[in-house]
Ligand SMILES: [Zn+2]
């Protein structure tokens with residue numbers, strides 16, 4: 716999942732045209748240059764533009780770009796993998812293995828529900844009874860939210876390490 720890139724379009728007020736969205740810092744730098752050249756600052760504005768949760772490009776109001784309409788991004792911060800399945804939370808195969816390894820408590824919860832379904836005579840590809848499906852998705856959502864949280868904590872650790880070694884300005 717790509718977090719909001721804080722894109723803005725530097726716009727002349729009342730203009731019918733939309734300028735190309737850019738990161739806020741670079742728009743503010745342009746604005747400062749315009750000010751230095753003595754332009755009337757009242758005539759310019761920074762218009763926020765949403766970024767696509769799948770790829771980070773400028774997005775429509777549903778936080779997807781044109782290419783990624785109908786896609787669900789992996790919950791892991793920075794991951795660009797998506798699925799065409801409609802789900803609230805998706806975890807790609809690689810991150811599933813990394814964050815929810817075989818034998819983990821999360822997998823045991825899902826395996827237990829799958830065993831219950833099997834005992835009742837349902838296969839994995841069949842629809843299960845409503846209450847069992849609801850339990851499955853509740854468990855899945857909780858696990859995916861936890862994966863997301865852990866992935867953001869990981870990113871904070873990386874930022875911390877960069878600061879410790881004085882790499883703050885790189886990458
Ligand atoms: Zn996109």
Ligand SMILES: [Zn+2]
Pocket residue numbers: 789790791794795796806807808809810
């Ligand atoms: Zn992923």
